[in-house]
Amino acid sequence: MTGHFLKNIGLPYSFVVPVQSEAFMDTHPDVLLAHSRLVWITKKIAAGHDEEYQEPNELLLVGYKKKMDMGYHDDGEKVLGPTVATLSLGATSTMFLRMKTKYFTGLHQTGNGINLLKDDPVLPGCLLYDSRRALKEQYEQGLLTELEYDEGRRKILKSTSDSFPRIKMELHHGHMVVMHGADLQRYYEHSVVPDGGLRFAATARYIKEHTVKPEDIWMGRYELPSGQAYSGE
Ligand SMILES: O=C(O)CCC(=O)C(=O)O
Numbered sequence: 001m002t003g004h005f006l007k008n009i010g011l012p013y014s015f016v017v018p019v020q021s022e023a024f025m026d027t028h029p030d031v032l033l034a035h036s037r038l039v040w041i042t043k044k045i046a047a048g049h050d051e052e053y054q055e056p057n058e059l060l061l062v063g064y065k066k067k068m069d070m071g072y073h074d075d076g077e078k079v080l081g082p083t084v085a086t087l088s089l090g091a092t093s094t095m096f097l098r099m100k101t102k103y104f105t106g107l108h109q110t111g112n113g114i115n116l117l118k119d120d121p122v123l124p125g126c127l128l129y130d131s132r133r134a135l136k137e138q139y140e141q142g143l144l145t146e147l148e149y150d151e152g153r154r155k156i157l158k159s160t161s162d163s164f165p166r167i168k169m170e171l172h173h174g175h176m177v178v179m180h181g182a183d184l185q186r187y188y189e190h191s192v193v194p195d196g197g198l199r200f201a202a203t204a205r206y207i208k209e210h211t212v213k214p215e216d217i218w219m220g221r222y223e224l225p226s227g228q229a230y231s232g233e
């Protein structure tokens with residue numbers, strides 16, 4: 001993310017690059033209006049799901065100058081809640097979502113070569129899903145020892161192949177994307193490639209309050225004058 005314009009508002013979010021945060025109460029009112037749109041949509045999307053909903057208390061503005069993009073990554077840091085919402089501003093971009101290569105192949109690259117995944121979740125859509133699922137079930141039912149399970153996997157999982165995008169979305173000015181669910185960040189990753197023009201992404205996240213210095217908690221709070229919070233109209 002070096003080179004991108006970055007500005008953090010609300011609770012400090014220092015995972016990406018340590019950036020100074022500005023309290024919501026001190027920021028420009030338009031930023032609060034943008035944040036309130038993201039709060040509105042996260043509520044709409046997250047309501048009814050089993051994971052506890054937490055209202056975003058942070059906003060990261062990321063600016064993409066000409067020809068910049070953001071490579072594959074996840075937003076699954078421990079300090080974050082399971083809902084991440086982004087408002088796109090400016091140039092059109094394409095967002096890609098793919099299964100992380102290690103879950104796709106069942107193999108991962110370590111310091112000493114390519115190894116079997118310790119706990120292969122065998123996600124629907126992974127490479128060799130049926131045979132991997134069958135082996136895992138036999139192992140879980142006690143029909144295979146761990147050694148036999150590993151040997152069976154070694155036989156079928158020979159090469160690494162790259163994962164591929166499952167979702168490709170064109171994002172236009174004003175579009176909002178919500179990613180909801182910890183597993184989405186655990187097993188999948190996303191990237192964003194603008195069409196070359198200037199673009200800003202305003203991303204709202206929930207930062208777990210216990211991970212922030214108590215004296216900073218107020219930075220994530222604000223109230224809009226009545227009637228100004230976005231209500232979908
Ligand atoms: O640029 C975007 O739309 C998303 C940016 C993103 O993935 C991030 O800031 O983590």
Ligand SMILES: [Fe+2]
Nearest residue numbers: 073074075190
């Ligand atoms: Fe992201």
